[in-house]
Amino acid sequence: MISGQKLCAMILFALAANMASAFVNKCPQPTAGDPSPKAFFYSHPTDNRYFITCAHGYANLMACPTNTFWNNEVQTCTGNAFNSLMPFTPCSGGAAKLIPHATACQRYYNCSQTGQQWNRYFGKYEAECPYPQLFDAQELRCKPYSEAVCDMFRVAAKDPCDYLANKCGSAHCEPCSSRMPSCIGYKDGLYQHPRKLNSPYKMHCVSERLYQLLMCLPQTSSRGKANTSRTSCQVMWQADI
Numbered sequence: 470m471i472s473g474q475k476l477c478a479m480i481l482f483a484l485a486a487n488m489a490s491a492f493v494n495k496c497p498q499p500t501a502g503d504p505s506p507k508a509f510f511y512s513h514p515t516d517n518r519y520f521i522t523c524a525h526g527y528a529n530l531m532a533c534p535t536n537t538f539w540n541n542e543v544q545t546c547t548g549n550a551f552n553s554l555m556p557f558t559p560c561s562g563g564a565a566k567l568i569p570h571a572t573a574c575q576r577y578y579n580c581s582q583t584g585q586q587w588n589r590y591f592g593k594y595e596a597e598c599p600y601p602q603l604f605d606a607q608e609l610r611c612k613p614y615s616e617a618v619c620d621m622f623r624v625a626a627k628d629p630c631d632y633l634a635n636k637c638g639s640a641h642c643e644p645c646s647s648r649m650p651s652c653i654g655y656k657d658g659l660y661q662h663p664r665k666l667n668s669p670y671k672m673h674c675v676s677e678r679l680y681q682l683l684m685c686l687p688q689t690s691s692r693g694k695a696n697t698s699r700t701s702c703q704v705m706w707q708a709d710i
């Protein structure tokens with residue numbers, strides 16, 4: 470297993486205790502007689518690119534290696550050719566018209582969506598809430614990040630560039646991190662744009678989300694000289710939070 474996925478699973482593991490999960494924990498629970506139950510694996514309810522492992526009674530999301538799929542009968546990830554299961558195909562045969570994405574809380578599948586994909590990063594039927602909104606798995610709609618319910622498997626992205634719609638669609642495109650800097654690691658407040666240090670651009674961070682991009686220019690004094698200790702900021706972009 471790739472270490473990033475392990476790390477991710479560990480973080481999720483830590484969050485799990487406080488979060489309501491839409492998934493049933495089928496893990497054998499430790500008891501006095503059996504304080505560490507033996508290894509147990511089971512299928513992800515909607516996406517067989519993933520599976521669930523158990524540790525000390527907690528469920529951890531794991532991802533199968535690329536192009537392999539969880540096969541519950543043989544309890545491992547297997548290649549498609551040898552797999553009794555088909556790859557996850559959203560919107561096939563189900564009654565659900567809006568399906569939460571298995572791992573990204575900002576994404577969902579819209580089975581009514583027939584037209585062109587939003588950009589090349591989107592899979593078929595895949596859709597996404599406007600940054601920084603999240604898709605509430607219970608109400609099945611995009612909601613402000615502070616109100617949407619995510620669970621231990623559906624991680625809420627904070628970096629605007631984790632939203633597929635913000636990624637570059639063509640070669641002639643300013644990189645996302647330059648257009649929409651990440652506020653991860655910043656306390657609420659106004660900061661110099663980290664990718665444009667000697668520029669008038671500032672970012673306004675709220676809850677580690679990019680809330681506003683501003684252009685702050687020195688105010689001109691009555692004598693027509695720029696006064697660098699006084700700036701006035703103009704909002705260039707603002708998130709819908």
Ligand SMILES: *[C@@H]1O[C@H](CO)[C@@H](O)[C@H](O)[C@H]1NC(C)=O
Nearest residue numbers: 567579580581582583596610
């Ligand atoms: C789903 O797709 C349909 C058809 O394109 C559209 O009218 C509808 O607004 C979409 N719903 C959501 C929640 O994205």
Ligand SMILES: *[C@@H]1O[C@H](CO)[C@@H](O)[C@H](O)[C@H]1NC(C)=O
Nearest residue numbers: 689690691694696697698699
């Ligand atoms: C520049 O702005 C500061 C703060 O408002 C003010 O105290 C100062 O007098 C201004 N200087 C000039 C040259 O206008």
